[in-house]
Amino acid sequence: MALESQVRELNDTVKNLVVLVELQHQEIQFLKQARESAAAPASQMFMPVVGPSGGNRSLQGRWNPDIGVVADTVLTLDSPKEDEEGADRVSVRELELVFGSAVNPYSRLDVTLAISDFEEMALEEAYLTHFGLPWDLKGRVGRFKPRVGKAIPVHRDSLDTVDEPLVIQRYFGLEGYNKSGADISKIVELPWPVVHEVSFGVLEGGNGEDGTVFGEVRRRPTIYSHLKNYLDIDDVTGLEVGLSHMVGSRDEDTNFEVQVLDLDATLIHHFGQDNAVKLQGEVFHVNRQESFTEVEDEDADGNVFGGYFLADYRINTQWAAGFRFDYVELIDNPVENPDKAEVGYTGYVTFYQSEFARWRAQFTHIDLTTGDDYNQVLIQGTFAIGEHKHKLQ
Secondary structure (H helix, E strand, O other): OHHHHHHHHHHHHHHHHHHHHHHHHHHHHHHHHHHHHHHOOHHHOOOOOOOOOOOOHHHOOOOOOEEEEEEEEEEEEEOOOOOOOOOOEEEEEEEEEEEEEEEEOOEEEEEEEEEEOOEEEEEEEEEEEEOOOHHHOEEEEEEEOOOOOOOOOOOHHHOOOOOOOHHHHHHOOOOOOOEEEEEEEEEEOOOOOEEEEEEEEEEOOOOOOOOOOOOOOOOOOEEEEEEEEEEEEEOOEEEEEEEEEEEEOOOOOOOOOEEEEEEEEEEEEEEEOOEEEEEEEEEEEEEOOOOOOOOOOOOOOOEEEEEEEEEEEEOOOOEEEEEEEEEEEOOOOOOOOOOOEEEEEEEEEEEEEEOOEEEEEEEEEEEOOOOOEEEEEEEEEEEEEEOOOOOOO
């Protein structure tokens, strides 16, 4: 695991050096062109230096960003028979257009646009990452997925399941949580074998689609911090433990009434080159301070709890199977409901056709707070072309 981290750091260093060499080469070419233009007749000074079929072809296309497309198609079969969006039909749940490129040797811009067949185009991410801050800090500004826990920072095409865990859907939004803001992070090197990463960010307020943790006012900021710790237990086993904290507002005032504490842990053990098991768990505790219901009830104290546990077994290069258990206490749960929490059971099988094509079948059963059962079958096909930063695993 540590070797993989070192390889990624070396790759990033090489990319930065390549960009620096390209920029220097461009500057040299510009100076040559300026010198030649000074000696050329006036009639030739506005002629293009490099034509579409001639000249120095090494300079052509260097302004084009890396472009990728990820198509996420889903067949949904669920127990409710209402004609809802995406219910009992095949849909292009999301088509991601991904653009990214180095702005200079120390900065990179990444943009993700999301389209579906029942929603308009939306800006999912657009942020600048700067690597040259003092004290080896790395900063981001724009719209992005914050480094909170394990599931929130991950795009849906990189999840182990078709959908986000229930606690993410119910608390932060059906499609996850991405907000505009700024954050910084730093790798902390200490004289023991644990690698630490510290992150701190300020985001706009509000939730994702149908989220319930924060209020609807976007101008009241949400502040988050995250500590990630990674340890190589041995050559084939790695453990990551993270702690996140969020504070924000639940209404239009300037107070920070909402406190969110998140603890996550991931253990990965490799049995062979293409055979591994991953155990991942995440727990959220939400304190909204004031009671979230007007009905007098001893349990309605503004504290709710939710989490999930995931076990994923990579059978070989192409096949994987797993199970996810969900438990989430609803923030807006009516008191007359017989159950305080939703409990979900999800099983899935994944076929990795290639690095750019993946198929997944998933069944989910949820015990709702109303006392009813909810069953859902999802058949997913995810396909990617081009270059992008979150290819299929």
